[in-house]
Amino acid sequence: MAxxxxxxxNFSSVPVILLLSLFSLPLLVMYAYLFIDTISDTEVxxxxxxxxxxxxxxxxxxxxxxxxxxxxxxLNTFIFASCITGVILTVASMAGYVLSRLxxxxxxxxxxxxxxxxxxxxxxLIIAIFIVLQxxxxxxxxxxxxxxxxxxxxxxxxxxxxxxxxxVPWEIEMAxxxxxxxxxxxxxxLVLPQIKPAMMALGLFSFLTGWSEFxxxxxxxxxxxxxxxxxxxxxxxxxxxxxxxxxxxxxxxFYVVPVLILYVFFQKxxxxxxxxxxxx
Amino acid sequence: MRxxxxxxxxxxxSTKVIEDMELEVxxxxxxxxxxxxxxxxxxxxxxxxxxxxxxxxxxxxxxxxVTNLPSQERxxxxxxxxxALYPHMTVEENIGFPxxxxxVAAADIKKQVADIAALVHIADLLGRRPAQLSGxxxxxxxxxxALIRRPDVLLLDEPLANLDAKLRLEMRxxxxxxxxxxxITAILVTHDQVEAxxxxxxxxxxxxxxxxxxxxxxxxxxxxxxxxxxxxxxxxPISFLKGRAEQGAFVLGENGLRLxxxxxSGIPDGxxxxxxxxxxxxxxxxxxxxxxxxxxxxxxxxxxxxxxVLPDGSVLRSIQPVRDDVKMGDSVRWNLDxxxxxxxxxxxxxx
Ligand SMILES: Nc1ncnc2c1ncn2[C@@H]1O[C@H](COP(=O)(O)OP(=O)(O)OP(=O)(O)O)[C@@H](O)[C@H]1O
Ligand SMILES: [Mg+2]
Numbered sequence: 249m250a251x252x253x254x255x256x257x258n259f260s261s262v263p264v265i266l267l268l269s270l271f272s273l274p275l276l277v278m279y280a281y282l283f284i285d286t287i288s289d290t291e292v293x294x295x296x297x298x299x300x301x302x303x304x305x306x307x308x309x310x311x312x313x314x315x316x317x318x319x320x321x322x323l324n325t326f327i328f329a330s331c332i333t334g335v336i337l338t339v340a341s342m343a344g345y346v347l348s349r350l351x352x353x354x355x356x357x358x359x360x361x362x363x364x365x366x367x368x369x370x371x372x373l374i375i376a377i378f379i380v381l382q383x384x385x386x387x388x389x390x391x392x393x394x395x396x397x398x399x400x401x402x403x404x405x406x407x408x409x410x411x412x413x414x415x416v417p418w419e420i421e422m423a424x425x426x427x428x429x430x431x432x433x434x435x436x437x438l439v440l441p442q443i444k445p446a447m448m449a450l451g452l453f454s455f456l457t458g459w460s461e462f463x464x465x466x467x468x469x470x471x472x473x474x475x476x477x478x479x480x481x482x483x484x485x486x487x488x489x490x491x492x493x494x495x496x497x498x499x500x501x502f503y504v505v506p507v508l509i510l511y512v513f514f515q516k517x518x519x520x521x522x523x524x525x526x527x528x
Numbered sequence: 529m530r531x532x533x534x535x536x537x538x539x540x541x542s543t544k545v546i547e548d549m550e551l552e553v554x555x556x557x558x559x560x561x562x563x564x565x566x567x568x569x570x571x572x573x574x575x576x577x578x579x580x581x582x583x584x585x586x587x588x589x590x591x592x593x594v595t596n597l598p599s600q601e602r603x604x605x606x607x608x609x610x611x612a613l614y615p616h617m618t619v620e621e622n623i624g625f626p627x628x629x630x631x632v633a634a635a636d637i638k639k640q641v642a643d644i645a646a647l648v649h650i651a652d653l654l655g656r657r658p659a660q661l662s663g664x665x666x667x668x669x670x671x672x673x674a675l676i677r678r679p680d681v682l683l684l685d686e687p688l689a690n691l692d693a694k695l696r697l698e699m700r701x702x703x704x705x706x707x708x709x710x711x712i713t714a715i716l717v718t719h720d721q722v723e724a725x726x727x728x729x730x731x732x733x734x735x736x737x738x739x740x741x742x743x744x745x746x747x748x749x750x751x752x753x754x755x756x757x758x759x760x761x762x763x764x765p766i767s768f769l770k771g772r773a774e775q776g777a778f779v780l781g782e783n784g785l786r787l788x789x790x791x792x793s794g795i796p797d798g799x800x801x802x803x804x805x806x807x808x809x810x811x812x813x814x815x816x817x818x819x820x821x822x823x824x825x826x827x828x829x830x831x832x833x834x835x836x837v838l839p840d841g842s843v844l845r846s847i848q849p850v851r852d853d854v855k856m857g858d859s860v861r862w863n864l865d866x867x868x869x870x871x872x873x874x875x876x877x878x879x
Pocket of ligand 2: 569570571685
């Protein structure tokens with residue numbers, strides 16, 4: 249129940265805001281310069297930009313030598329993040345239901361297993377995964393890295409979904425079955441809609457972690473055809489021969505814009521995450 | 529359709545909830561399952577609708593054995609205590625859901641929903657969601673959803689528990705009206721004796737997984753088989769006097785009251801027995817005068833309720849038409865109608 253701060257606060261909020269602004273000022277300035285630097289040139293040692301230029305954004309319309317086309321990379325990143333989201337949502341929504349509601353054999357074992365897998369640092373597996381992917385021929389392919397990333401993120405998703413299913417009242421399912429619906433229909437038509445806000449949130453989080461994933465694509469799919477934005481960005485820093493800080497920053501801004509857009513459009517759903525479910 | 533539970537038992541793991549229950553509900557009859565919390569009423573109901581599988585025993589609808597039939601194939605309508613409406617659907621979709629899963633044509637569903645909604649008087653609420661309804665309206669929606677499939681059996685699990693007193697009264701007659709109009713066999717679970725007595729043809733009183741007595745409301749009230757049944761029915765409740773049998777009479781205390789009672793002939797002297805006296809059988813009329821002191825007086829509008837302490841410390845309750853001449857602390861000499869009193873053995877059996 250959000251109250252207006254003016255009416256509920258029994259202290260002045262001005263000093264607090266001032267203090268917070270002061271502390272976050274360095275970050276704000278950095279962000280401002282991140283953007284300003286991409287559209288201007290600055291004399292060495294100076295803080296004031298000296299001229300406006302779109303030079304740093306040229307990567308959008310011309311492909312640099314030795315680098316893949318930016319639009320191909322962006323498309324790859326989209327495919328990568330979307331597929332991960334799809335796989336995680338599909339598997340987690342079903343597996344979470346099974347673990348929450350159905351009397352499957354070794355349920356306790358699976359629950360504990362999911363928990364352990366979630367706590368397991370995935371980086372330690374990367375060599376083994378690399379060998380396995382190479383062995384089955386999925387090294388340097390999007391499918392391979394999608395499967396790996398989805399598998400690593402799944403335990404958390406399943407656990408989250410199980411938690412949300414646990415809050416859906418049993419009576420709804422009982423009512424569904426006596427109304428004549430099969431267990432699948434009950435899940436699909438009655439239970440799943442109750443956890444829609446959770447699905448939205450999980451989908452969004454999966455997309456964002458997919459979008460920002462670096463290590464896995466870097467190791468498992470570094471090839472030019474399957475490169476994603478994070479790998480592309482990293483390759484700009486590593487490139488010592490023609491290092492261009494302005495371009496690096498521009499690519500960074502380009503990389504972060506879709507994330508911001510997603511947040512703007514879906515923040516309502518994210519806020520909803522605890523407001524959903526059933527009442528009374 | 530007749531419902532028969534034959535040697536029905538149910539246990540959860542090692543806890544036995546119900547053992548060898550025999551219960552028959554006649555076709556078109558409405559039966560109340562009445563009992564204290566935790567006695568296994570809901571468990572019985574869930575077994576009838578197929579949510580719980582019986583541990584052993586059979587369940588028959590008519591002559592058909594449905595023991596191993598999943599609930600989808602039993603054609604029962606259930607109203608859950610919490611109503612269990614589907615929160616994301618409108619009232620119309622809620623009521624139509626049982627038909628939708630049967631793949632009835634959309635136009636047909638619409639028509640049948642409209643019919644049943646008129647029957648339970650919610651025709652103007654079809655576009656709303658459950659969260660936008662009052663408790664009584666939700667209750668009607670749940671009822672409509674249970675009835676729309678024309679079930680063989682209607683099961684109601686404390687359907688009135690969440691309603692206020694006035695609405696409860698209204699819905700009581702409403703449910704009874706619908707049950708009679710549709711001629712459906714119904715089981716009503718409740719722990720409210722007034723509800724059970726006013727709505728049902730017969731009452732089955734349960735205590736820790738067993739049916740203690742099954743009879744019509746008036747039979748049950750006038751001829752309880754055990755002290756548990758007697759104490760469960762009646763409001764204000766019956767009061768008990770503890771005493772012993774002596775030469776065919778009930779004796780209270782050392783040199784106190786002597787009540788000659790026919791039920792006590794043939795009982796050996798000195799046997800501990802208790803006497804159950806309903807509040808309406810202790811008052812200004814009746815056979816045997818008893819002295820006591822009023823320790824509690826309460827007016828209920830039309831009637832007054834008094835608690836009277838007898839010299840030995842036991843308490844008798846009395847309900848009488850409103851009068852102003854008796855106050856708390858007064859000594860009174862009222863009469864007990866010994867013919868209407870019940871005598872129970874120490875283990876609660878009626879003598
Ligand atoms: N799933 C279960 N697992 C273990 N014990 C259970 C389970 N369901 C019910 N019980 C036990 O069975 C007994 C009867 O439960 P039931 O729900 O039938 O009671 P009830 O008569 O409906 O009570 P109330 O009036 O409170 O609803 C209780 O003691 C309860 O603890
Ligand atoms: Mg119950």
